[in-house]
Amino acid sequence: MIDIEKLREYGADIDHARISFEGDDAFYLHLIELFIKKNDYKVLCKMVRKNDYRKAYETILNMKGVSGNLSLDPLFRLCSEVTEHLYNADELDYEPYLKQIKKQLDLLADLNK
Amino acid sequence: MALDREQFYTIDNKRMILIVDDEQINREILGFLLRNDYNLIYAVNGREALEKIRENRKNLSMVLMDFIMPELTGLDALKIINADEELKKIPVIMFTADAFTEAEALSSGAVDFISKPFPHPDIIRLRIKVNIELSEGRRIISSTETDALTGLYNRDFFYRYVSEFNKFNPDVKMDALIIDIDHFHLINERFGREYGDRLLCELADMIKEKTDKIGGIACRRVSDTFLVYLKSGADYSKFISSLQKKLDSKDYHVFLRMGVYPNVDKNDDVSGQFTYAKLAADSIRGNFSKAVAVYDNKLKKAELFNEQLVEDFSTAVSEGQFEVYYQPKFNIQGREPFLYSAEALVRWIHPEYDFISPGDFIPLFEENGLISQLDCYVWDAVAAQIAAWKKKYGISIPVSVNVSRIDMLSPGFLDAVRNIISVYGIEPEELILEITESAYVKDTDYVIQATRKLRKMGFRIAMDDFGTGYSSLAMISDLPIDALKIDRSFVNDAIQNEKSRKMLRMVMDIADCLNTITIAEGVENRKQLDLLKSQGCEIIQGFYFSKPVRKEEFEKFIKERAAQLQEESDDSLNRSMIASHMNSDHKSIYHNLSKGLSVFYDSVYYVDMETDNFIEYTTDNGTDHLRVLQVNENFFEYCMIKTRGYVAEDDLNKAMKLWDKKYVVRVLNKQNYISEDYRVVYGDKVNQINVRIMPVAEGNGKYLVVTMSGIGEKILNIIRNELDREKEKSMLSDTDSVTGAFSRLAFIDKGNDLSAHPCKDYAIAYFTVKGLNKDRRNDELKKIYEAIASVFESCDIYRIGADEFVTFIEGKQLKKKDEMLKKFCRRYAHMGDLVIECTMAEKKKGDSVHDVMEKAHELQNKNRKRKK
Numbered sequence: 005m006i007d008i009e010k011l012r013e014y015g016a017d018i019d020h021a022r023i024s025f026e027g028d029d030a031f032y033l034h035l036i037e038l039f040i041k042k043n044d045y046k047v048l049c050k051m052v053r054k055n056d057y058r059k060a061y062e063t064i065l066n067m068k069g070v071s072g073n074l075s076l077d078p079l080f081r082l083c084s085e086v087t088e089h090l091y092n093a094d095e096l097d098y099e100p101y102l103k104q105i106k107k108q109l110d111l112l113a114d115l116n117k
Numbered sequence: 118m119a120l121d122r123e124q125f126y127t128i129d130n131k132r133m134i135l136i137v138d139d140e141q142i143n144r145e146i147l148g149f150l151l152r153n154d155y156n157l158i159y160a161v162n163g164r165e166a167l168e169k170i171r172e173n174r175k176n177l178s179m180v181l182m183d184f185i186m187p188e189l190t191g192l193d194a195l196k197i198i199n200a201d202e203e204l205k206k207i208p209v210i211m212f213t214a215d216a217f218t219e220a221e222a223l224s225s226g227a228v229d230f231i232s233k234p235f236p237h238p239d240i241i242r243l244r245i246k247v248n249i250e251l252s253e254g255r256r257i258i259s260s261t262e263t264d265a266l267t268g269l270y271n272r273d274f275f276y277r278y279v280s281e282f283n284k285f286n287p288d289v290k291m292d293a294l295i296i297d298i299d300h301f302h303l304i305n306e307r308f309g310r311e312y313g314d315r316l317l318c319e320l321a322d323m324i325k326e327k328t329d330k331i332g333g334i335a336c337r338r339v340s341d342t343f344l345v346y347l348k349s350g351a352d353y354s355k356f357i358s359s360l361q362k363k364l365d366s367k368d369y370h371v372f373l374r375m376g377v378y379p380n381v382d383k384n385d386d387v388s389g390q391f392t393y394a395k396l397a398a399d400s401i402r403g404n405f406s407k408a409v410a411v412y413d414n415k416l417k418k419a420e421l422f423n424e425q426l427v428e429d430f431s432t433a434v435s436e437g438q439f440e441v442y443y444q445p446k447f448n449i450q451g452r453e454p455f456l457y458s459a460e461a462l463v464r465w466i467h468p469e470y471d472f473i474s475p476g477d478f479i480p481l482f483e484e485n486g487l488i489s490q491l492d493c494y495v496w497d498a499v500a501a502q503i504a505a506w507k508k509k510y511g512i513s514i515p516v517s518v519n520v521s522r523i524d525m526l527s528p529g530f531l532d533a534v535r536n537i538i539s540v541y542g543i544e545p546e547e548l549i550l551e552i553t554e555s556a557y558v559k560d561t562d563y564v565i566q567a568t569r570k571l572r573k574m575g576f577r578i579a580m581d582d583f584g585t586g587y588s589s590l591a592m593i594s595d596l597p598i599d600a601l602k603i604d605r606s607f608v609n610d611a612i613q614n615e616k617s618r619k620m621l622r623m624v625m626d627i628a629d630c631l632n633t634i635t636i637a638e639g640v641e642n643r644k645q646l647d648l649l650k651s652q653g654c655e656i657i658q659g660f661y662f663s664k665p666v667r668k669e670e671f672e673k674f675i676k677e678r679a680a681q682l683q684e685e686s687d688d689s690l691n692r693s694m695i696a697s698h699m700n701s702d703h704k705s706i707y708h709n710l711s712k713g714l715s716v717f718y719d720s721v722y723y724v725d726m727e728t729d730n731f732i733e734y735t736t737d738n739g740t741d742h743l744r745v746l747q748v749n750e751n752f753f754e755y756c757m758i759k760t761r762g763y764v765a766e767d768d769l770n771k772a773m774k775l776w777d778k779k780y781v782v783r784v785l786n787k788q789n790y791i792s793e794d795y796r797v798v799y800g801d802k803v804n805q806i807n808v809r810i811m812p813v814a815e816g817n818g819k820y821l822v823v824t825m826s827g828i829g830e831k832i833l834n835i836i837r838n839e840l841d842r843e844k845e846k847s848m849l850s851d852t853d854s855v856t857g858a859f860s861r862l863a864f865i866d867k868g869n870d871l872s873a874h875p876c877k878d879y880a881i882a883y884f885t886v887k888g889l890n891k892d893r894r895n896d897e898l899k900k901i902y903e904a905i906a907s908v909f910e911s912c913d914i915y916r917i918g919a920d921e922f923v924t925f926i927e928g929k930q931l932k933k934k935d936e937m938l939k940k941f942c943r944r945y946a947h948m949g950d951l952v953i954e955c956t957m958a959e960k961k962k963g964d965s966v967h968d969v970m971e972k973a974h975e976l977q978n979k980n981r982k983r984k985k
Contacts, residue, residue, distance in 0.1 A: 023237065024235065025146075031149055038142055038145075065213070066139075068214050069140070072214065072233060073143065
């Protein structure tokens with residue numbers, strides 16, 4: 005089961021999260037579980053590979069916002085970087101970014117085991 | 118300032134917020150942060166958000182909406198919200214992780230922007246709170262500019278706007294307009310506030326549309342008054358008629374009115390400019406042929422005077438400046454006119470203007486509704502006066518009061534009049550209510566319904582100004598009224614020309630049909646009175662008898678009437694005194710006897726044989742009306758003395774025997790009546806007197822009826838030769854006992870009835886029978902009656918003599934009169950040995966029943982001569 009300490013170890017800014025959720029750890033963990041169950045990554049991959057940067061941008065933007073709101077800083081930073089590129093429709097090789105995002109999501113999923 | 122109660126809607130003191138985000142986590146975060154302070158509802162995309170917003174538009178304090186969402190984005194939803202006049206009042210805060218969209222959100226109408234990741238919870242809550250307050254503040258400020266009901270500018274803002282416009286556009290020619298609805302307060306009272314508000318909103322929209330097109334601005338000043346300020350030169354008739362047409366098409370049956378102050382003087386303050394427009398509009402109040410009036414100086418002067426009167430009204434009521442005058446109404450159908458009732462007329466004794474004519478203030482108060490207060494004041498004063506006079510003089514003089522259409526439409530009217538009579542303890546019939554004909558015409562069903570209720574309550578209703586209100590004949594026939602008051606114009610004109618006289622006659626006929634009495638007002642001279650009397654008008658009001666006078670002066674009429682009534686009441690008293698001695702059968706016999714005898718005799722005495730007390734009646738007041746001449750004692754002694762002085766010497770013994778009580782008692786024990794003639798001498802004239810003495814009822818010698826007549830040989834012969842006992846009985850009853858026809862007495866009643874309705878047309882068929890067999894006489898008379906009845910169907914048949922019949926042909930039968938006459942002559946001119954002569958005469962203008970009878974009689978004489 006995921007807990008605060010595991011999240012802290014992952015790199016989540018727990019102090020900030022506690023401010024955001026006014027010390028309600030249970031609610032915070034509930035939201036983390038919801039996030040882990042979400043499957044936006046697949047949508048993101050699909051859009052990037054189709055070069056539909058607009059849709060890809062909207063997806064990563066949402067991921068960025070949610071990870072930020074949940075103080076999942078490693079993922080948030082990564083999403084922010086990718087968001088910039090997709091907003092500008094930079095013609096890049098996004099596969100490395102996708103792998104990194106996958107890795108972050110897997111780490112979080114592992115925390116829940 | 119009136120606030121919309123729903124404007125700042127809360128449940129449990131919490132405002133409502135809609136959270137819109139396709140991301141569940143974000144919705145939950147915001148819900149978590151705001152759950153304690155707000156009632157929250159949620160939507161997952163722009164489309165659902167719009168549904169929820171529309172559903173809760175009256176209650177929502179804020180929308181928090183994500184920028185990027187599937188189906189309908191937050192930005193697109195925001196644009197839709199801001200295009201809607203009502204929805205755009207709800208503040209929207211957008212949020213997104215995309216910093217670049219902030220400007221776009223704000224320019225699309227969002228009140229604020231929150232970035233993601235969300236800032237500190239307190240910041241979120243504060244920004245929401247501040248924005249809600251700002252928004253509500255804006256709405257409060259906005260509501261001070263606009264009229265909450267119609268959305269037009271309110272008066273204060275409008276005046277400021279016009280003032281600023283004038284400042285910066287001094288050379289632009291502008292017109293000030295005022296538009297209002299005739300009697301709008303009645304619409305609210307009758308159909309309810311909601312209906313009235315709907316009407317105002319629709320009218321406001323129409324005015325706004327129109328002024329936007331022409332280039333002006335409009336506001337609602339108050340209630341149904343709209344102000345419009347626009348460049349000079351528009352066609353205002355078209356303006357108002359287009360508004361009127363639109364309202365008509367929406368089934369609002371109202372009348373719009375417009376006042377125009379053209380090319381305003383910009384030195385006047387704005388309020389003053391519109392006052393002039395209002396003066397113009399008020400000048401055409403009640404004038405349904407004119408919808409637009411333009412202000413000029415004459416109007417200004419007149420209306421300033423009116424305004425002063427309206428301002429002074431309350432003071433006038435509280436200080437008793439209104440005084441009730443009374444104009445008597447006289448019944449003219451008797452031998453002498455007598456006071457019938459009075460009309461209460463209000464006068465204003467103004468401290469500055471002294472005596473103000475009712476014509477100056479009544480129409481004004483009718484227009485602004487103050488008439489209801491004034492009428493109530495008058496009714497109250499009149500009811501108090503009726504009660505006071507009743508107490509002082511012991512008689513009731515009914516007084517009529519005016520009831521305006523506005524009174525009738527007022528929901529509290531019936532209670533008000535009921536309350537007034539109850540407070541002063543008077544009877545409803547003592548307060549006659551005069552309602553103008555025009556009131557019936559304008560709100561026919563409602564007014565008729567109200568008058569029915571009033572009559573049910575016991576009030577009597579007079580229709581005032583009859584003939585001026587364009588009533589339809591169909592409507593008139595349904596009217597629940599007791600009197601028709603003929604407008605003075607008929608009275609004036611009737612004297613002048615034949616056409617008007619015919620009109621007057623028609624009015625009288627209408628009254629006759631409605632079975633109401635007629636009251637003519639404005640009667641100023643004898644000529645008018647005589648004409649009206651001859652036409653059958655019962656009641657007269659006008660300067661001929663008296664102008665309206667103060668209550669103190671009016672009392673002289675009451676005193677006179679009280680004296681008359683005293684006399685009449687003595688008469689009634691004596692009758693009742695006499696009647697108390699009789700059982701019911703005898704009462705009826707006495708009634709018939711006195712009535713019948715009165716046709717032929719000058720005097721009738723009622724004598725108590727135990728006390729010799731007597732009452733003398735005279736018939737000089739008309740055949741149907743005995744009047745008490747004296748109540749006295751020692752009847753036989755009285756007659757003896759009276760007779761002795763005048764009786765002819767040769768007849769002295771005969772006369773003296775007649776006034777011997779013992780002789781009378783003795784004879785009456787043997788026979789039913791005594792009939793005796795003697796001659797009296799007045800100077801060089803000799804007159805034959807017939808005296809008839811009989812008990813009031815067969816077998817009751819306690820009371821006698823003694824009749825004396827000096828009207829001549831003709832009547833005496835009739836009495837001598839024809840009044841056998843059977844005939845006499847027949848005469849005194851309504852029905853002839855031999856034939857079943859109506860009796861001679863009934864014939865007299867019928868004659869009187871027709872005399873009272875001189876406009877009624879009829880013909881008289883007169884039958885005389887010859888060859889009656891003494892032994893079969895009764896059977897033959899019966900057959901003749903049946904023969905007449907078989908031909909003159911539906912006509913009343915009277916046996917007026919031993920061998921005379923008469924029938925009146927009236928109404929629809931009148932058309933068939935000649936046909937009936939021919940038919941009768943063909944079939945029944947000869948019935949065995951009987952010869953029946955029948956002639957017919959038709960009533961012509963001015964004919965009395967007697968005249969018509971004479972004509973019929975004359976025709977028979979001519980026929981006989983011709984046959985000879």
